[in-house]
Amino acid sequence: MYYEVFIDVLFVINFVMDYFLLRLACRLLGHSATWLRSLAGAAIGAAGICLLAVFPMGRILNTILIHVVVNTIMVRFGCNLKKWREIAQGVLVLYGAGFLLGGMLLMLQRATGSRGVRAFFLLGTVSYMLLAAGIRVCSRAKRKRARLLRVWLYANGKCHEGRGLYDTGNQLWDPVSNKPVSIGDSAILETLFSPQVRDGLLKFGEGENPVDAGLLVSLHPHFLPFSSVGCPHGTALAVTLDYLCVEGLEVHKVITRPVIAFPRENSSFSGDYQVILHPNLIDS
Incomplete structure (x- = not known):
């Protein structure tokens, strides 16, 4: 049994989702990284996934490289974080954002019954917009309470x-x-x-x-x-x-x-x- 993976599709899917995750992480962290930085960070993350898919180094080593090295570099540049403590916090927030985005996406897929790459991008975009709006509302309420x-x-x-x-x-x-x-x-x-x-x-x-x-x-x-x-x-x-x-x-x-x-x-x-x-x- 084998899977046929198109490297360009793999790159685009990871690039788009990494961009969404970085933008959500920036909002949750309260950092004002530009969308260009998030695009660069998403490109780094997607390129790292594709390289490990083409040149695998074993399951354990691949897992370490993806979840530690690639995500750390992606957060470092995509969220414009400089201190190691901020970067570590950013990686944790990135996983939290991934949990929220993945849960929202899965819920929409089950509700609509949509499948395929196009539906994935559409529902992923809707999930991102809903989460971004929710974070914005919570941030405004928090600022109001602080005042x-x-x-x-x-x-x-x-x-x-x-x-x-x-x-x-x-x-x-x-x-x-x-x-x-x-x-x-x-x-x-x-x-x-x-x-x-x-x-x-x-x-x-x-x-x-x-x-x-x-x-x-x-x-x-x-x-x-x-x-x-x-x-x-x-x-x-x-x-x-x-x-x-x-x-x-x-x-x-x-x-x-x-x-x-x-x-x-x-x-x-x-x-x-x-x-x-x-x-x-x-x-x-």
């Missing part, structure tokens, strides 16, 4: 616990205190302040004189002009709180006397967060 941090705001002995969004687009700065300004949802005022203080801030925001202005002295209320999408010329009421604590996966900050601005329109807030954090508070 959401737990926050605690303290004022007058009261605390508001919620979530803050790390937003590099927030460049609001307080010229009075020369501090970065975070933006808060007006609902925070109900948690942190008594009805008398809230009424005083409301009257101050409307340009009226508060009944008991002494309650607002420690907050240093003042107005800050700002511009945002949909509001090119807005004004926010800024107050100074006692503390702002921020906690995340790699972040643990305690900011003394933070400045928080409360715009009249809360269209920038969603149910996921109540504070838009200034990036300087996290990066400094």
Whole structure:
């Protein structure tokens, strides 16, 4: 019993699938290798398979050369990895991507009943596109979770616990205190302040004189002009709180006397967060 193998078909099949695997591995590793590099790596991998098919060196040696040498070189160039630790991780990720791609391809083959080289390429491409889309969605969700941090705001002995969004687009700065300004949802005022203080801030925001202005002295209320999408010329009421604590996966900050601005329109807030954090508070 023997198999008739066409070397050109073997090369093309391995070249295409290796390219798909390298692109998936790059996405999973978070590396930005160009598609040209992935093509070069796929060509190296396909050429190595063809050489070992034409000049076999025994089952054990062939297995070692394919799974260690060829895949290592392919990942090194195809994913633009330089350190040995990264390369080893890349090889493992490549096998993981192969497991996912092979499983998806097998599932589609069974579902459609398609066979042959053309069906293999078509279903392989569909499998790659589905996996790439899934990885992209998961990456976006992961980045969004990383930008959401737990926050605690303290004022007058009261605390508001919620979530803050790390937003590099927030460049609001307080010229009075020369501090970065975070933006808060007006609902925070109900948690942190008594009805008398809230009424005083409301009257101050409307340009009226508060009944008991002494309650607002420690907050240093003042107005800050700002511009945002949909509001090119807005004004926010800024107050100074006692503390702002921020906690995340790699972040643990305690900011003394933070400045928080409360715009009249809360269209920038969603149910996921109540504070838009200034990036300087996290990066400094």
